[in-house]
Amino acid sequence: MTIATADLDTSDIVADDYVVLGLATCFIKEEGEIYQVQVIEPIPSAALEAILKGIATSYGMAIATTFGSVFADNTPHIPAEFPADAQFCDDFAFRLVAATRTYKARPIAQAHIPVGTAKSDFNFSVERKRVLNMQRTVSTEDNVKQHEYTHKVL
Numbered sequence: 001m002t003i004a005t006a007d008l009d010t011s012d013i014v015a016d017d018y019v020v021l022g023l024a025t026c027f028i029k030e031e032g033e034i035y036q037v038q039v040i041e042p043i044p045s046a047a048l049e050a051i052l053k054g055i056a057t058s059y060g061m062a063i064a065t066t067f068g069s070v071f072a073d074n075t076p077h078i079p080a081e082f083p084a085d086a087q088f089c090d091d092f093a094f095r096l097v098a099a100t101r102t103y104k105a106r107p108i109a110q111a112h113i114p115v116g117t118a119k120s121d122f123n124f125s126v127e128r129k130r131v132l133n134m135q136r137t138v139s140t141e142d143n144v145k146q147h148e149y150t151h152k153v154l
Contacts, residue, residue, distance in 0.1 A: 015068025
């Protein structure tokens with residue numbers, strides 16, 4: 001997973017800004033086999049509120065922390081609460097900045113999980129697997145068949 005930090009504009013973000021990170025159970029498909037991986041992803045405030053209302057999610061755990069404790073010196077750091085073999089999601093730095101801004105815009109969302117605590121009583125489900133490297137190929141068989149008069153004025 002890549003972590004791009006070159007074009008980040010963090011001028012409006014300070015080290016003490018609130019952010020929530022989730023530990024998602026995802027899958028990677030290689031040579032016909034599916035492998036499970038643990039991925040660390042920033043969770044925006046709207047997504048957190050939906051998850052707390054009980055929708056099914058691939059997040060097994062979420063922790064509330066600060067931007068500076070996760071991203072210092074342009075380097076992401078895995079929080080101690082997460083397993084050491086967990087990996088960061090694609091575009092982690094960009095998504096971290098974006099998620100942090102959602103909590104700045106909606107401070108009421110910070111009350112759901114206090115800083116320094118973890119929450120794991122979500123409606124966890126991997127029934128619909130999140131396959132990270134899935135390639136979708138479109139073919140002519142995917143086209144919807146229409147009647148000959150669909151676009152004609154009758």
